[in-house]
Amino acid sequence: MKAHCFLILATFLVLTGCKKENESPTTPRTVATALPFENAAVKVELVANNLPTWIQAMTFLDASVGIVCTYDGKVYRTSDGGRSWSLQYSVGTPTQLPLLQILFTSARVGYIVGGSVQCTGSGCTPPGGLVLKTTDAGITWAAVHRVNGAALAAIAVNSVGDLFAVANTTGSQIIKSSDAGATWTPVASWPYQLNKIAFDLHLGYGASGNSGSGGNAGKIIRSLEDGASWSEAATFAYPYLNELAFGPGIGFCASGYSIVYKTTNDGANWTPITSSNFSAQVITPLTATNCLIFGSGTYSGGDFGTYSGSLRQSEDAGNSWSEIELKTVGTIRQASFYSAQSGYALAGSTLLKITVK
Template identity: 45%
Template sequence: MKNLIYISLIGLFLITSCKKDDILTNGATLPFENNNIKIELVTTSAPLSIRDIYFFNASTGFAVSYDGKIYKTTNNGITWDLKYTNPTVNQPFFQILFTDANVGYVVGGSNSCGGTGCVPPGGLILKTTDGGNSWSKILQTSSFEEFVSISSNSSSDLFAISNGTKGRIYKSTNAGLSWTTIDSLNFNLHKIFFADNFGYCSGMNGKVIRSSDNGTTWTLNTTFTANYATDIKFINGNGYCIADNQIVYKTTDNGNNWTQSLNLQSRSFVLNPLTTNSCLVFGEGVYSGGDFGTWSGKIIQTTTAGNNWTETELKEIEPIRYTSFYSTTEGYAVAGSKLLKVKVK
């Protein structure tokens, strides 16, 4: 009988040991690695108030901040050099886009301000032609408007979306020299994204509008049961969209049909489809508890085209809100003042 109990305890120990990765997934520490992903801490001193990052490769990247600054790194994100400071106060930056190694754009602005009788600074678009070393303003709009996202189509046309009294889509066919409003909507927009000859805009009331002619015309594509749709990205006709920072929807036919792929208890902020089967969703994990507690970071991963997902909670970091992948397997993620290197196996 004693031998039977002893053998049973050994078996229980072996089973528990085999589940080590599963236990680490709930409250993992850095560096973290399993069979599908590797996550390393690069620095705890990333620029403050980051609102977007863009990396060309492992060494060179940019960050834009809410306080109107543009930073550049050339040593894998370890240190950052300030390249531009917005001379207009209270006019934050929201997104950065490079169309080649030299030409890039930053969008931002504010359609509100504090105090009685104040005038909002409005929206702006900046451009660089020397790889981000210097920047100049190419568009300034009215006081009650802010640009929140920018993208380019397969014909190298630029598209930027703004919010103010209406949601608007701007287009430039000459590398930002001039801009035309091509659509105006009665709801705010969040993100614009192009893939192949299709364009997509997510926005309030769970709405997604789509262009099937490379951005010339736009129509309502779908309305999710949600207050808002946020991040939206596509690859090879497969797309994902986050609704209410909680539900992830998926399409396999360029947005003709959408199905729910993931419903989370905690919030998600940004997603990155890397291949037809591989996608990462970044957000927050559990709350530490108490009146002054914090949320941890979380990465949700699928290698089966959204059919199954695994979660990795990182208890040492804040929620992950901004990412940039320069290949189908490698990229960076920002969690507060921490920069992470992410490798998908």
């Protein structure tokens, strides 16, 4: 009888031990019911809640000067840390092209890309895409390039100052400018759309926005030579990669706003880093070890419920994470850091100041 009891106890210990070994470690989570919120690693403060609507991208050059662009073709600027915003540019009517991404290559020179290939009504001509440029830190903007029948979805700069943009139709092209945006030439094409492009020194990366005729899979493309040539580097099960970001020696991407992957070997291999029911809208690598992920938290419930905002932080290169749910704001869809410690995040029309300690 004693031997039988001992055998049962030993079996129980083995089974429970194996279960704990295979389980993912619990991610520490904090619920912030008010702002400002502060812990030992990060501080979140409310700046303003009256920003322009339909913001698609945001960039802060320093603590005071920031630029946003909107889906209805407008560019706004702040010079007081986001407390007030002024309209600097409008595409105009009836061709209010969506403006989708901002890139500054210096403190004064910046670019915005956008466009659309969708149109309705008889005789409608797709409006195409455009590149806007500023040389005075976002005070004035002018269109320096237009594309017929394609939307410009993303823009990046390589290690020697060449610009690269993504032009989408049913598939996509990567186009290049070596004269500060004045002229552009195609350098690669793909049967699926791309929605992200980024450079990490001389290495270039792109992420697919839909499967298109390239199959039901998400793709990472890569250039090893400053964008001169490109090839597929990785394939993901989910067809939509919504985010792609690189920091010193490390890169991240997000699949379908949910699964986050990292690479530490220049995009050759990608590993899922953590499981969470928080969404991943924007990833911000700050250093080789410190990274933030912004998105949505839990759903309030009901037919007309809302999602709270969320912030995940890793201080060990993505190996472990802590989570903060921000109950007083909605989903965070944009973030911009002007240093490794300081930046801003945007939830709808609410601007947050983020300080990493």
